[in-house]
Amino acid sequence: MGFMSNESKSLLGLLEAAPIKARFNDADIKAIHSLQISLKRYPPHTVVYNQGDAVRSVYITNSGWGCVYRDLPSGDRQIMDFPLRGDTVGLRMPAVFNYNTYASITEMSVFEISQHALNAIVLRSPYLSNGIMALMARQRAFLIEHLTNLGRRNALVRTAHLLLEMGVRAKHSGMGTEKGYSCPLTQYELADALGLTAIHVNRMLRELREQNLVAFRYGEVEFINRPGLVRLANFDENYLAMGMFTDFK
Amino acid sequence: MGFMSNESKSLLGLLEAAPIKARFNDADIKAIHSLQISLKRYPPHTVVYNQGDAVRSVYITNSGWGCVYRDLPSGDRQIMDFPLRGDTVGLRMPAVFNYNTYASITEMSVFEISQHALNAIVLRSPYLSNGIMALMARQRAFLIEHLTNLGRRNALVRTAHLLLEMGVRAKHSGMGTEKGYSCPLTQYELADALGLTAIHVNRMLRELREQNLVAFRYGEVEFINRPGLVRLANFDENYLAMGMFTDFK
DNA sequence: CGGGCCTTTGATTACCCTCAATTTTCGTGG
DNA sequence: CCACGAAAATTGAGGGTAATCAAAGGCCCG
Structure with a gap:
């Protein structure tokens, strides 16, 4: 089996492809290009950020499988989600500690965007902020379904x-x-x-x-x-x- | 017992009080005042919106207890949260059906804001959009904790x-x-x-x-x-x- | 080819559900 | 104010689902 590389070289390409399917105007595209973005690769089973870190980045999965989870003092953990290509991780309040961990499962590549830069852009491109809210709503739909599943x-x-x-x-x-x-x-x-x-x-x-x-x-x-x-x-x-x-x- | 009425006459008062504690500038305040808002009262055990409705409003609880839940075909239901004063309900994608129900438990009063108007305002006041993202992040923190609880x-x-x-x-x-x-x-x-x-x-x-x-x-x-x-x-x-x-x- | 992780299976235990019935509380009307 | 009925709380008995404990077999990788 195995096929389809499913890798994007650019964030814009990722956002415009499934499952996000964004349609941007020139101003948006300009704003996105002005973002400081890095495409990072992680080997299997590597932590991207850890519970307790004061992380200042937002991530968009580009390829591979990862998981977002919460460790408990008992040694157990609860996995919240398995983000795939196009799923965002780490959209959160600034200046707040993380209450979960994001780690790779397979080899994984993710776009990392500075939270600070993203905030700045949102202030200039309100359409983008709508999009970010949409992504957060999408993730919440997953959480609600998982909650129903467990309960x-x-x-x-x-x-x-x-x-x-x-x-x-x-x-x-x-x-x-x-x-x-x-x-x-x-x-x-x-x-x-x-x-x-x-x-x-x-x-x-x-x-x-x-x-x-x-x-x-x-x-x-x-x-x-x-x-x-x-x-x-x-x-x-x-x-x-x-x-x-x-x-x- | 019984005391503290905990009612606000205005949305602004609610947003500036605990637990939200917003601090707005004049432009924000103007934007908020321009919103079409109604303060609605619900008797105990009354549905505000229903699973399957194409709701176009966002709600901010002003007083009383309510619950957000999902009904299952089996007849069971899973309660996601019990929103209290200052908690928002229904921040979601436009043009999408609800996948949960919001109902009162006690007598309850809530501010109802047209989703459309809110979107419009977000386009003009990016600071407010940041605030809304903050509120969404807050709710997600609740969901994550509840998920951990159940799992x-x-x-x-x-x-x-x-x-x-x-x-x-x-x-x-x-x-x-x-x-x-x-x-x-x-x-x-x-x-x-x-x-x-x-x-x-x-x-x-x-x-x-x-x-x-x-x-x-x-x-x-x-x-x-x-x-x-x-x-x-x-x-x-x-x-x-x-x-x-x-x-x- | 060895070792470690993952998968698979069995036996037993324990947690939580189901079914059933009683008591208490609370709202409503007499 | 009391009586009544409905909803909620409480308790008991028994059963089923999922956890725990234990161990064997399979797969992948160095």
């Missing part, structure tokens, strides 16, 4: 739902199809996102496989009976479409 | 954590002290926020009471041994301070 769905449904969500997001980012997608997550990482143990995740994956709904093996998620899986998980992918720039202007 | 804390700790969080937020909003606060939530509502059954919430509350940590009875939360409770819940209230305007400009 009111059992382990089997929860696992199914996450596999479907990441499938749609991978497809949006040009990294998958209706049939399936490459997923580098370990069962431990799934467990930390699903509020389960890796052992139980393993059993749920087996169950889903034995019911001929979806097979997750060897780093590949293969939808066998996607309609059945959608029905099981009560999956509504519309929430994932939120947050695009498309409707602006 | 990686057991029922007792989870319950303790929520009682502490709402205590701090009530205090921020001028509705409580270190000793306790009035809390109109039923055990069913707590359960829907905590991802538990009301029956189990009842047992956890008894446990917390018997351990002389906190008593929740007759609509009053009374902190008996707050340090002990904070220790049990690993509660760090700093995340609640996020999202204020204070550091801007």
